[in-house]
Amino acid sequence: xxxxxxxxxxxxxxxxxxxxxxxxxxxxxxxxIIVMNPAFGEPTGYMNFLKRVTALAILSAGALYVIVSxxxxxxVGSIMTLTxxxxxxxxxxxxxxxxxxxxxxxxxxxxxxxINGLVVSYLKVPSLIATLGMMITLNGVAxxxxxxxxxxxxxxTFRFFGRYNITDVPVIxxxxxxxxxxxxxxVILWWGMHRTNFGRMLHAVGDNQQAARLxxxxxxxxxxxAFVVSALTAVLxxxxxxxxxxxxxxxxxxxxxxxxxxxxxxxxxxxxxRGSVPATISGALALEAIFTLLNLLGLAQPVxxxxxxxxxxxxxxxxxxxxxxxxx
Amino acid sequence: xxxxTREEDVKKFILAAAAFGMLTGAAFSQAPxxxxxxxxxxxxxxxxxxxxxxxxxMYVQYAGDSMVDTSAFKKDAPWTVCFSNAGVNNxxxxxxFTNMTEEVKLHPxxxxxxxxxxxxxxxxxxxxxxxxxxxxxxxxxxxSPNSTAALTPAVEKACAAGLPVxxxxxGVTTDCPVTFVHPVGGYGFGIQAAEHIxxxxxxxxxxxxxxxxxxxxxxxxxxxxxxNMFKEAGLTVLGEEFTDGDNAKTKSIVEDYLQRGTIDxxxxxxxxxxxxxxxxxxxxxxxxxxxxxxxxxxYLQKWRDLGFKGIAPTYPSYxxxxxxxxxxxxxxxxxxxxxxxxxxxxxxxxxxxxxxINEKMPPLHYAMCGCEDMPTYPNAWGGTE
Numbered sequence: 001x002x003x004x005x006x007x008x009x010x011x012x013x014x015x016x017x018x019x020x021x022x023x024x025x026x027x028x029x030x031x032x033i034i035v036m037n038p039a040f041g042e043p044t045g046y047m048n049f050l051k052r053v054t055a056l057a058i059l060s061a062g063a064l065y066v067i068v069s070x071x072x073x074x075x076v077g078s079i080m081t082l083t084x085x086x087x088x089x090x091x092x093x094x095x096x097x098x099x100x101x102x103x104x105x106x107x108x109x110x111x112x113x114x115i116n117g118l119v120v121s122y123l124k125v126p127s128l129i130a131t132l133g134m135m136i137t138l139n140g141v142a143x144x145x146x147x148x149x150x151x152x153x154x155x156x157t158f159r160f161f162g163r164y165n166i167t168d169v170p171v172i173x174x175x176x177x178x179x180x181x182x183x184x185x186x187v188i189l190w191w192g193m194h195r196t197n198f199g200r201m202l203h204a205v206g207d208n209q210q211a212a213r214l215x216x217x218x219x220x221x222x223x224x225x226a227f228v229v230s231a232l233t234a235v236l237x238x239x240x241x242x243x244x245x246x247x248x249x250x251x252x253x254x255x256x257x258x259x260x261x262x263x264x265x266x267x268x269x270x271x272x273x274r275g276s277v278p279a280t281i282s283g284a285l286a287l288e289a290i291f292t293l294l295n296l297l298g299l300a301q302p303v304x305x306x307x308x309x310x311x312x313x314x315x316x317x318x319x320x321x322x323x324x325x326x327x328x
Numbered sequence: 329x330x331x332x333t334r335e336e337d338v339k340k341f342i343l344a345a346a347a348f349g350m351l352t353g354a355a356f357s358q359a360p361x362x363x364x365x366x367x368x369x370x371x372x373x374x375x376x377x378x379x380x381x382x383x384x385x386m387y388v389q390y391a392g393d394s395m396v397d398t399s400a401f402k403k404d405a406p407w408t409v410c411f412s413n414a415g416v417n418n419x420x421x422x423x424x425f426t427n428m429t430e431e432v433k434l435h436p437x438x439x440x441x442x443x444x445x446x447x448x449x450x451x452x453x454x455x456x457x458x459x460x461x462x463x464x465x466x467x468x469x470x471x472s473p474n475s476t477a478a479l480t481p482a483v484e485k486a487c488a489a490g491l492p493v494x495x496x497x498x499g500v501t502t503d504c505p506v507t508f509v510h511p512v513g514g515y516g517f518g519i520q521a522a523e524h525i526x527x528x529x530x531x532x533x534x535x536x537x538x539x540x541x542x543x544x545x546x547x548x549x550x551x552x553x554x555x556n557m558f559k560e561a562g563l564t565v566l567g568e569e570f571t572d573g574d575n576a577k578t579k580s581i582v583e584d585y586l587q588r589g590t591i592d593x594x595x596x597x598x599x600x601x602x603x604x605x606x607x608x609x610x611x612x613x614x615x616x617x618x619x620x621x622x623x624x625x626x627y628l629q630k631w632r633d634l635g636f637k638g639i640a641p642t643y644p645s646y647x648x649x650x651x652x653x654x655x656x657x658x659x660x661x662x663x664x665x666x667x668x669x670x671x672x673x674x675x676x677x678x679x680x681x682x683x684x685i686n687e688k689m690p691p692l693h694y695a696m697c698g699c700e701d702m703p704t705y706p707n708a709w710g711g712t713e
Contacts, residue, residue, distance in 0.1 A: 039587045044612065048583055052576075149419030151690045151710050153626070163611065245575035245604055246626075247691065249419070295584045301570055 021318050022266045022282045029289035036296045043173040047165070049292065054178040055080075055162070055241035057284040059255060060262035061189040062233025064280045067263050068193070069226040070206035070272025071127030075116060076234035076259055078138035079109055080252030083238030085142040088152040088247045098157040105235050112138070113231030117224030135256065143249070150247040162243020178240055182281075185236060190277040192229070202226060206272025261312060262287055267319045286315070362548035368556065371515040379672045380665075386672050387646035387698040388653060390665035396506055401492040402661030403467055406439025409655055410466035412456050414474035414498070415448040419600065419624070419692035424497075424648035426709050430702050431652040438656070442466070450478040457482040461489050468655045471505075472497045476545070492658045496651040498546065506658050507666030509650045511643060512673035514546045518553025518597070520641035520675040521620040525593040526561040528618045528637045533592035536585055537568040538578060538605060540598055546643070550597045558595075566591065575604035582608035593618040599640065600692065602627040606634065623676055626691035628684055640676035640684075646698030647671055688712045 033040045040046060059076055066073040083105045090104075091097045112134065119130040161181055165174045193199040201222045204212035213219050234252075241251060260270075266283030268275030290311055294304040374391055381389035409432065416425050432441045444460065446453030453474050460466055469491050473479035480500040486493050487504035496509035525535060535558055539551055551568070558565055566585060571578040578601040585591055586608065594605050599622025606627075609616045616636035621627035623642045631638035650671060657664045676684050676695065684695040689711040699705050706713060 037587055045587055048587075048612075052580055052583075055576075147422060147710065148416055149422040149690065149692045149710075153691050163607075165611075241576055245579055246607070248573070248575050248600070251575070291580075292584060295581070296588070298567070 018322065020267050020276070020279045020282075021315070021322060022279050022286060025265070025315055026282045026286045026289060029286060029293055033289060033293050033296060036293065047172070047174055047176055047179060049288065050182065051162075051165075051176040051178045051244065053285055053288040054182040055237040055244070056255065056258055056262060056288065057182055057281045058185050058189075058233050058240065059237035060259040060266075060280045060284045061186060061277050062230045062237075063256075063259040064263045064266075064268055064275045064277060065189075065193065065202060065226040065229040066127070067260065067268050067270065068206045068272055068275040069202050069223050070209065071120060071223070071226070072131060072260065073116065073227060073230045074128065074131040074256045075112065075134035075138060076230060076237075077252035077255040077257075078135040078142070079112060079231055079234035080238035080241060080255055081250060082138050082142045082145075082252075083109070083235050084154070084242035084247055084251045085146045085150065085249065087158060087239075087242065088150055088154050089145055090152075091155050091158060092152055093155060095155040095157045098155060098160075101158065102239060105239070106232060109231040109235035110228055113228035114224060116231065117220075117227035120227065121220040121223050139250075139253075146249060148249065150249060152247070154242055154247060158239070159243040159246075162240040162245075178244065181236070181240060185233070186277065186281055189229075189233070193275075193277045198222070198225065203273055206269075206274070208273070258284075258287060265312070265315050265319070267323070287312075362545065363552040363556070367513070367549075368515045368519075368553055371513045371553075372519055374512045374670060375516050375519065375673065385698070385701075386644070386674070387649045389672050391512075391670040391672075392665075394666065395663040396666035398492065398506060398658040398664055399661040401468070401506070401658050403659050405437035405659075407437055407467035407659050408440040408442060408465045409438050409468055409470065409652070410442045410460045411444070411470040411651075412453055412460060412472070413443060413445050414453060414472050416445055417448050420643070420645060420694055423692075423694045423697055423709060424645040427645055427697055427699050428648040428652055430699065430704050430708050431649040433704070434702070435652070435656050437659070438652075440465070446474055448474060450474050453479060454482045457486060461486055461491070466491060468492045468494065468659055470494045470496070470651050470655055471500075472651075473500055474498075476500055492655075494651055494654045494658065496647050496654075503667050505667075507654055507664050507669045509647055509654055509669040509671065511647060511671045514549030515553035516673050517641045517643060518550035518555075519557060521550075521595055521639060522554035522557035524620060524637075524639040524675075524677075525595055525618050526557060526563065529563065529592040531562060532564060534564045534566050534590065535593045535595055536566045536582070536591050537595045538581065538597070538601070539568060539570050540573045540600075541570055547597050554595055554597075563593075571601050573598070573600055575601050578604040579608045583612065586612055586614060591617055594620065596620050596622070598622055599624050599627050603630050606630050606636070610634070623684065623695040624692045625686065625689050625695060628676065628681060628695060629687065632681055632685060638678070638681075640695075642673060642675060642694075642696040644671060644673060644696040644698065645694045646696065649698060686711065 063073050063076055087101050087105060090101050116131055116134055119125050120127045161177050165176045167174050169175045201217045204217050205219050205222050209219055262283035263275060263280045265286055266276060266279035268280060290308055294307055377391055379389035379391055416422055432438055444456040446456055469486050471483055471493060476499055480502050483493055483500045484502050484504055493505040494507060495505045499508050540547060569581045582605050596602050602619060602621030603626045606616055606619050616634055618637045621638060621640050623640045628640060654664050654669060689706060693709055
């Protein structure tokens with residue numbers, strides 16, 4: 001049982017401390033980008049990059065909670081869509097609306113996460129199906145709400161989080177609000193996963209549900225909480241992505257799989273029990289870096305897709321191989 | 329944008345096309361040609377041609393003099409107008425379908441308006457048309473085909489059943505319908521945007537082409553039309569990138585290109601993500617160069633507010649009104665422009681920009697809707713008075 005095996009490098013005498021390959025991958029990709037395009041080393045270059053990756057990074061770190069508990073959350077993309085569509089519908093261009101809309105959306109997110117968790121825990125519907133159903137439902141709700149086309153804009157106060165930069169900062173010149181959000185929520189999610197009793201129980205449930213139950217872990221409550229965390233981070237990701245890019249009717253589609261991919265690149269185990277928040281955030285960085293690098297290489301889109309797919313498979317295969325060898 | 333935004337539509341379309349191709353094997357003679365010089369020249373000419381009909385009602389104007397005799401279809405009211413719709417799955421189609429339902433209200437002779445939505449699926453649309461025919465209540469059938477090849481047999485079947493058929497937006501490869509209503513076309517769209525860019529960037533300027541997806545006829549012709557013109561004018565195309573109609577992706581692509589060097593113009597095959605492209609320049613603190621778009625409100629307003637050199641070619645959504653008008657004329661036995669009813673396809677330029685901006689309308693309302701003269705405007709389109 002791996003409640004004790006938190007992702008710290010196993011200090012054995014025979015081998016060097018293991019570094020999660022995702023960190024190597026990110027550093028390598030970023031170096032390659034800088035070599036290709038020195039402008040990336042300037043603050044506008046890397047800050048834009050971080051700004052771009054923030055929504056996915058926060059989303060993946062939240063989705064990791066469900067993955068570590070042994071489930072999947074496919075509804076997160078549709079929660080992002082609902083957040084953006086709902087906010088634009090409610091805002092009706094009133095800059096003051098942001099202060100109640102974001103809390104309201106977080107409330108809606110919490111309810112959705114709660115429903116996901118209850119359905120999985122008590123109705124015993126596999127999480128893949130339960131959240132797939134939720135995804136379809138929420139996409140339908142967003143479509144009905146908007147009538148198929150956005151009916152409003154997001155006010156600048158709402159877009160502040162995803163779009164605006166603090167300028168004239170010493171050393172780094174500019175600091176996007178999104179990057180501050182990334183750091184703040186990244187630390188909160190890291191703390192929750194790796195420094196609390198809840199985090200330990202999450203690992204225990206994902207690793208061996210029966211054992212966890214026998215050890216006195218409130219399995220249902222832990223599971224439900226994981227879905228709530230995941231849904232809340234999806235709302236935050238929606239706020240940031242909507243802020244960065246504006247309203248579109250299917251803004252979140254595809255993000256659920258990207259979030260899972262980022263977690264897996266970061267070494268998370270798909271059936272639960274293992275996963276790290278910093279590594280997952282690095283996984284998100286790696287995904288976006290692959291995209292940027294291939295773009296810089298000027299490859300045609302089909303070639304880019306092939307290379308992107310191969311790098312993904314390679315990264316996960318390497319992570320799995322390393323894990324097997326280290327016996328963790 | 330034009331009529332296909334959502335990826336799944338296109339995936340289904342491609343799958344259906346592939347399946348159809350496999351079934352018919354080498355006999356599949358309708359190989360798509362998205363770079364047809366004759367069609368290119370024809371559409372280029374039509375852009376500046378004079379159209380017949382009242383100048384203030386573009387939705388009833390038509391090119392050429394050829395008319396179809398419909399006296400055989402004359403029928404006493406009330407009529408049942410049946411409409412098989414490819415889908416209402418993007419903002420352009422939402423606006424168009426509203427145009428259509430509001431137009432229906434203007435004709436008291438239409439007793440029943442039956443709408444079936446194929447949700448972007450060829451199979452469902454074929455089944456829908458079968459059901460409508462089996463029901464036997466339709467006086468006329470309007471079809472907005474999901475894809476050309478797959479829907480042709482279904483349309484032929486409806487013609488064979490003796491129904492007058494009106495096709496609009498995307499076409500079919502049979503001339504059995506009474507008429508095929510459509511604006512000038514994809515090449516025309518590409519030409520208008522490209523001409524504007526060529527006129528406004530210095531010789532040898534660098535153009536980034538942003539496209540939604542490959543493989544869709546109405547979008548491919550826009551791109552090939554523009555590409556030809558850029559080549560002719562000696563402009564450098566920095567790249568052709570696919571955005572999937574996604575704002576975030578569009579913004580990232582433009583940012584990446586900006587990091588690598590300057591961009592003199594952005595050409596877009598559809599306007600839904602034009603604002604995201606403009607914001608990429610804005611957020612980098614770079615002057616916004618020529619960025620082409622389409623007639624949706626968010627782009628028009630951004631263009632006015634920032635004062636860059638924009639242009640909005642259109643794929644007018646008023647053709648949805650025209651389809652109803654054609655059906656009504658057919659059932660009255662009046663001559664209808666045909667076998668193709670070619671509608672004007674104006675571009676919104678700086679001179680007329682202000683008259684198309686209406687801040688009370690939703691951001692993705694398509695301004696070239698020809699709907700301002702209807703009694704339910706603007707509320708029915710989501711606007712406020």
